[in-house]
Amino acid sequence: MKKLLILTIFLYCTTSHAAEERYLRFSKLVLIKGEVNGIKGHFFLDSGAPGCIINSDVVTGLKGESAEANGTSGVMKVKKTILKSIKFKGRSMSNVRAIFQPMNGFTRGRKDITFLGLIGYDQLKGYVLTINYQMGTYDILKADAWKYDGKANVVPFSMRGHLPIIGVDAQGTKINMALDTGAESNMLDKTLFEKLKTKLARVRKVQIIGGNGRPVTVKAGNLASTIGSKKYKGMPTAFRDLSSLRKKIGQSVDGIIGYALFKQAGKIAISYPANKLYLWTKKTK
Numbered sequence: 001m002k003k004l005l006i007l008t009i010f011l012y013c014t015t016s017h018a019a020e021e022r023y024l025r026f027s028k029l030v031l032i033k034g035e036v037n038g039i040k041g042h043f044f045l046d047s048g049a050p051g052c053i054i055n056s057d058v059v060t061g062l063k064g065e066s067a068e069a070n071g072t073s074g075v076m077k078v079k080k081t082i083l084k085s086i087k088f089k090g091r092s093m094s095n096v097r098a099i100f101q102p103m104n105g106f107t108r109g110r111k112d113i114t115f116l117g118l119i120g121y122d123q124l125k126g127y128v129l130t131i132n133y134q135m136g137t138y139d140i141l142k143a144d145a146w147k148y149d150g151k152a153n154v155v156p157f158s159m160r161g162h163l164p165i166i167g168v169d170a171q172g173t174k175i176n177m178a179l180d181t182g183a184e185s186n187m188l189d190k191t192l193f194e195k196l197k198t199k200l201a202r203v204r205k206v207q208i209i210g211g212n213g214r215p216v217t218v219k220a221g222n223l224a225s226t227i228g229s230k231k232y233k234g235m236p237t238a239f240r241d242l243s244s245l246r247k248k249i250g251q252s253v254d255g256i257i258g259y260a261l262f263k264q265a266g267k268i269a270i271s272y273p274a275n276k277l278y279l280w281t282k283k284t285k
Helices: 190-199 243-249 259-265
Strands: 012-015 024-026 029-036 039-045 053-055 065-071 074-088 091-101 115-119 127-132 137-142 153-156 158-160 163-170 173-179 186-189 200-209 215-227 230-240 255-257 267-271 276-279
Touching: 029 115, 053 074, 173 186, 173 190, 186 190, 190 200, 190 215, 190 230, 200 230, 230 259, 259 267, 259 276
Parallel strands: 039 115, 053 091, 173 255, 186 230
Antiparallel strands: 012 091, 024 029, 029 039, 029 074, 053 115, 065 074, 074 091, 127 137, 127 267, 153 276, 158 163, 163 173, 163 215, 186 255, 200 215, 215 230, 267 276
């Protein structure tokens, strides 16, 4: 699902903040209400995407220039355009630069979802994104409107392009991973499998969906790791060819981390102004 084309976002934006909103859970991903050129539906909230990516199966009649996007599955053909407007979470943006392609395959046949596309980094930068996976809610706040309760595991990150990069201690092996709310599974480059295989539990082969919507069979295992001040139990991790991603953002980035970590925390916040990830401890009944 990753499209690593660099986008410049909007020329005009208005904001009216509403309270924390519920999201629609789709598999392990977050779908939020939105609108494109007057068409209402849902966006995937995908911090791993560089900007707005539109589903041309739903938002029809778009015209634009051909372009290439680098993702975890390699280079894909897309088109770039300027949208009249997008709306989400009390925000209205006009003259939005975006890319578009057919994307109905990502919803895996669900007929009850009008899938508009992805909201990415260009829509989130400068804000604090919070997602409560236990309560099924999210928020996008200005830094001065967000109140931190002082109870989270705070992890600093550095930006590499549009991606926040955190350090991970995989049982003594130091790796760097990109935060991605659009990642259903953690992923590491396949070249790291031999180095980490003795640290993995339940080594197996799995099928994952690539950026082109097609299944790919890869090696996988559960990898326990320390992030910040806390150890997280075995997180499902797939090993695949990430050479296209690493070529784009740097060889020092080893992989992508997402839902497998966020689920254990239960609630997260990604503060782009502070360059910090906040991970709370999941509440148990």
